[in-house]
Amino acid sequence: MTQVLSPRKTQISREPPDFRDSPARLLSAYAEPSLWLTGGALVIALAMMFGLLALILVEGTRTFWPLRVVRWELPERVVMGEITRSEWFRPDSQSIQNMPPELRKAFQESLEKHNGWVLRYLVRTGNYELTNEHFRWVSDPEIRLGKTTWPEWALVLERVAWGRFYGLPVAFLIDGKPQATTAPEIWDTFLRWHPEVRRRFRTIRRLETRVLGDINHDLETARLRLRSVEMQEGKQSPRYRRLEEEVAQAEKELHARYESVRQEIEQLRAENARYTLRLKTADGQEKDIALADIVRAYPANQLDLAGRCRVYLSRVWEFLTDEPREANTEGGIFPAIFGTAFLTLLMTMAVVPLGVLAALYLREYAKRGVLVSGLRIAINNLAGVPSIVFGVFGLGFFCYLVGGSIDSVFFRARLPNPTFGTGGILWASLTLALLTLPVVIVATEEALAAVPRSVREGSYACGATRWQTLRRVVLPQAFPGILTGTILAMARGAGEVAPLMLTGAVKLAPELPIDHRFPYVHLQRSFMHLGFHIYDLGFQSPNSEAAKPMVFSTTLVLILLILALNLWAFALRARLRRASHVLHI
Amino acid sequence: MTRDGFTKMSYLRAFVAMNLDRKCGVLRKKKESKQSQSTTDSFIERMSSMDPHSASSSAESTSTPGSPPGKVRQSSAQTNGSRDGSPLSFEESLLHGASRLAAIARGEPFESEIHPQVLAEPAVLEIEHFSLWYGKKQTLFDICMNIPRGKVTAIIGPSGCGKSTLIRCVNRMNDLIDDVRTEGDIRLDGVSVFHPAVDVTQIRKRAGMVFQKPNPFPMSIFENVVYRLRIQGIRNRQYLQEQCERCLRAAALWDEVKDHLNQNALQLSGGQQQRLCIARALAGSPEVLLLDEPCSALDPIATNKIEDLIRELAGEYTVVIVTHNMQQAARVSDYTALLYLGRLIEYGPTPNIFSAPRLPETEAYVTGRFG
Numbered sequence: 017m018t019q020v021l022s023p024r025k026t027q028i029s030r031e032p033p034d035f036r037d038s039p040a041r042l043l044s045a046y047a048e049p050s051l052w053l054t055g056g057a058l059v060i061a062l063a064m065m066f067g068l069l070a071l072i073l074v075e076g077t078r079t080f081w082p083l084r085v086v087r088w089e090l091p092e093r094v095v096m097g098e099i100t101r102s103e104w105f106r107p108d109s110q111s112i113q114n115m116p117p118e119l120r121k122a123f124q125e126s127l128e129k130h131n132g133w134v135l136r137y138l139v140r141t142g143n144y145e146l147t148n149e150h151f152r153w154v155s156d157p158e159i160r161l162g163k164t165t166w167p168e169w170a171l172v173l174e175r176v177a178w179g180r181f182y183g184l185p186v187a188f189l190i191d192g193k194p195q196a197t198t199a200p201e202i203w204d205t206f207l208r209w210h211p212e213v214r215r216r217f218r219t220i221r222r223l224e225t226r227v228l229g230d231i232n233h234d235l236e237t238a239r240l241r242l243r244s245v246e247m248q249e250g251k252q253s254p255r256y257r258r259l260e261e262e263v264a265q266a267e268k269e270l271h272a273r274y275e276s277v278r279q280e281i282e283q284l285r286a287e288n289a290r291y292t293l294r295l296k297t298a299d300g301q302e303k304d305i306a307l308a309d310i311v312r313a314y315p316a317n318q319l320d321l322a323g324r325c326r327v328y329l330s331r332v333w334e335f336l337t338d339e340p341r342e343a344n345t346e347g348g349i350f351p352a353i354f355g356t357a358f359l360t361l362l363m364t365m366a367v368v369p370l371g372v373l374a375a376l377y378l379r380e381y382a383k384r385g386v387l388v389s390g391l392r393i394a395i396n397n398l399a400g401v402p403s404i405v406f407g408v409f410g411l412g413f414f415c416y417l418v419g420g421s422i423d424s425v426f427f428r429a430r431l432p433n434p435t436f437g438t439g440g441i442l443w444a445s446l447t448l449a450l451l452t453l454p455v456v457i458v459a460t461e462e463a464l465a466a467v468p469r470s471v472r473e474g475s476y477a478c479g480a481t482r483w484q485t486l487r488r489v490v491l492p493q494a495f496p497g498i499l500t501g502t503i504l505a506m507a508r509g510a511g512e513v514a515p516l517m518l519t520g521a522v523k524l525a526p527e528l529p530i531d532h533r534f535p536y537v538h539l540q541r542s543f544m545h546l547g548f549h550i551y552d553l554g555f556q557s558p559n560s561e562a563a564k565p566m567v568f569s570t571t572l573v574l575i576l577l578i579l580a581l582n583l584w585a586f587a588l589r590a591r592l593r594r595a596s597h598v599l600h601i
Numbered sequence: 602m603t604r605d606g607f608t609k610m611s612y613l614r615a616f617v618a619m620n621l622d623r624k625c626g627v628l629r630k631k632k633e634s635k636q637s638q639s640t641t642d643s644f645i646e647r648m649s650s651m652d653p654h655s656a657s658s659s660a661e662s663t664s665t666p667g668s669p670p671g672k673v674r675q676s677s678a679q680t681n682g683s684r685d686g687s688p689l690s691f692e693e694s695l696l697h698g699a700s701r702l703a704a705i706a707r708g709e710p711f712e713s714e715i716h717p718q719v720l721a722e723p724a725v726l727e728i729e730h731f732s733l734w735y736g737k738k739q740t741l742f743d744i745c746m747n748i749p750r751g752k753v754t755a756i757i758g759p760s761g762c763g764k765s766t767l768i769r770c771v772n773r774m775n776d777l778i779d780d781v782r783t784e785g786d787i788r789l790d791g792v793s794v795f796h797p798a799v800d801v802t803q804i805r806k807r808a809g810m811v812f813q814k815p816n817p818f819p820m821s822i823f824e825n826v827v828y829r830l831r832i833q834g835i836r837n838r839q840y841l842q843e844q845c846e847r848c849l850r851a852a853a854l855w856d857e858v859k860d861h862l863n864q865n866a867l868q869l870s871g872g873q874q875q876r877l878c879i880a881r882a883l884a885g886s887p888e889v890l891l892l893d894e895p896c897s898a899l900d901p902i903a904t905n906k907i908e909d910l911i912r913e914l915a916g917e918y919t920v921v922i923v924t925h926n927m928q929q930a931a932r933v934s935d936y937t938a939l940l941y942l943g944r945l946i947e948y949g950p951t952p953n954i955f956s957a958p959r960l961p962e963t964e965a966y967v968t969g970r971f972g
Contacts, residue, residue, distance in 0.1 A: 384779070470816040477772060478829040478881065479806035488832070489818050 076572030079565035080331035082324050085170035085316040090162040096298030097141035097182050104133040122157035142180035151561045166317050169199035174312045183295030191290050209291050213307040216284045231274050238263045244429035345562040355543035360510045362445035368502050371456030379464040399454035407515030410447030435540050439520030441529045442539035447515045452505035459501020463494035496589050503585040510578050513547035521548040546574040714959050716949025722749030725919045730785035740766050742943045753920040755934035762940040764923040768891045772808040773801050809882025810891040814898050815874035817866035822858050825866045829885040852880035853910050872903025892922040908933050931955045939963050
């Protein structure tokens, strides 16, 4: 008995315990080091994220603030414009040697004082058509030799073309006759006539894009109809003949309408052409600028804070609601905002049902085994595939294969011009849906797995079938988790660029994917996208200095858009969570 | 040595033997280790030499492995008592029982002790030669019992003895678990629940079930109660409201929740949630109510309420309650069955089981000396 009951022999070490532990082990015996380690990691991560966000926020909001206009009379030139930024640089000795003696001396003083560094300013001088540059560098020694003034009536003009113009008002002309010659008078006259001229300008714009566009569209449709009949029945068929006459008749009418609209436009143009503003640049050149070309003008050094805010807000409003001009460096980004939101919406509509159903099968119906585990691994791996690969797939499969097939069946009359057989918002959104599918599937699976087994059993024990249990008990409980997955997918999709470059994003889309023409939603159209817009501005722009602030502003808008989408989804989730128990009554 | 001392000693011995046996059984299965087997054997021998009856009883039980199990052994007192007619002393019978438990642990067949009163009752549920395997592990061994109609039947037994598994077979909840195999039959009102033509959802509609942990659905109280009716496609608002009130009244919850039936059920307290689950199980008037340790997650007051409720439901419904609280079984049930390691040990009227059990194992269990 004692044999059995005696406790199992345990190994008791006879050597005295070794208290001289290694420093690393001693360190791990205290809480502080691990606290510092984890806390430090968090701080570094947060600092990087908030640093980036703060940079974007500051730079993005600063873009539209109207600055004062400086005029520098330098030894060799006169410069007038807004100081964009400053930096320290190291001039090379050769260029200093070539300078006139006075300037050389000033440079050498500055070099000695600052250990070989010289301060210089980047000035936005505009007047591209006269000087062939938008920006000029002005160095500190030059300024000290020259004369600095803040001209009282320096005007900043934002124009439809050629970028900004900086100048002093000389005269306001109507029909070539000066109406005002002193600066305040000129400004008053400008303010009186400008809105009217701009209104006419917008009318012209609308007539050109809307009315002429519609006429062109109708002409195109008529021709397409004729072409499809030709393809079906041949040129000799009576139906073709009849239609040909009809189309000819319609074309005649449309051409007549086109002409009348054209005339109307010409009249408006002629009316607008009467008003011009004569300005003098810093170096004394005079330039006449048609009032219709001026988007916005303001006397930069006259503005008080409220005036500056007005200019700022008006620029922000233009940025958010207008179309881009000047190779996207000016104007607005509305088409890109619209394209991004619409694309994300389409993507969500495609990915959520598909992903949720797939996850439901995987989690609820499939028998657990090697195959399902393998599938799960494959899905997780899919999330790690570079997005450009999805772009290539989207281009090859959706655009060329699916789109090409659609074209050859439904849009033969338009060939060889592709309709669906090229990049478009539908194919881009489907490509993104594919890209974000793993996110949705994984999140949905997690959400389903989090629904306790006891609740399912309760439902089965009530005699519910599997589908009834899923639909009435499991899905409502998993819904917030599914929405979280959707939010993640949306955020990922909205910020993606690489696949879009291949599947339909363009730097300038003439038309939005939704417009007034039947069938109103044009999924085959290419579109503008904020992410692609950022890339285009930052790396493809001919005027990179002017584009840079726009990059920040566009990024800010993109982040805000994603934030808005997320907040909306969060609110929806909270509301559903609250209401989930009354959903079924 | 005092009597108490002796009891303790002999019990200790029996217990050690049992546990050692169980462990060794596993070992033997795994390794076929001869050494351990011989240790066990020698140990058992030693035990048997101390108690002549255990050897004989185990010999007897091994000699009749194929005895028809449906037939209930009526002459159990005889087996239980000594074969030569002289009654066993208390200590001897305990030791005898303990080694029989050891025999069960070894996997030897065991014939249930079923009191004749149970057989006299009309049965709503007949469990016949029912065995169940989870994968390769057998969990239930050849169980035969009838559940009387309109009575409360408690199933007690130590943890892991297969109580829950047994009642989960009645409404085939074990179908949800992969790799379950059954033998034998369970008949609800004479119809086999395993018959291929039987729709499992129909079976579950006829047997309401309440689980260990309250599991209300994340919907309103009203929707929870009428869930069974909803999934049958009943839409008549008035009927649903009537049924909701009836079930909540039956579950003694109506007065507490009648003013906020649209409130989320998850906001109720634990006891209220469990009563709600009972109300939910009552909707659609099931023939059998299966309660799987309904009070194990509740405080004493809530437990009291549920127990009162079970007493009230008896008569109208047939209740099968699994519990490991013996007082509870004694309080609420008309009949009690003791399960041990997947075998039915003794089954009879509750007063008999608790105050005059026929088997010493039962007495040992209900007095809290093993399990």
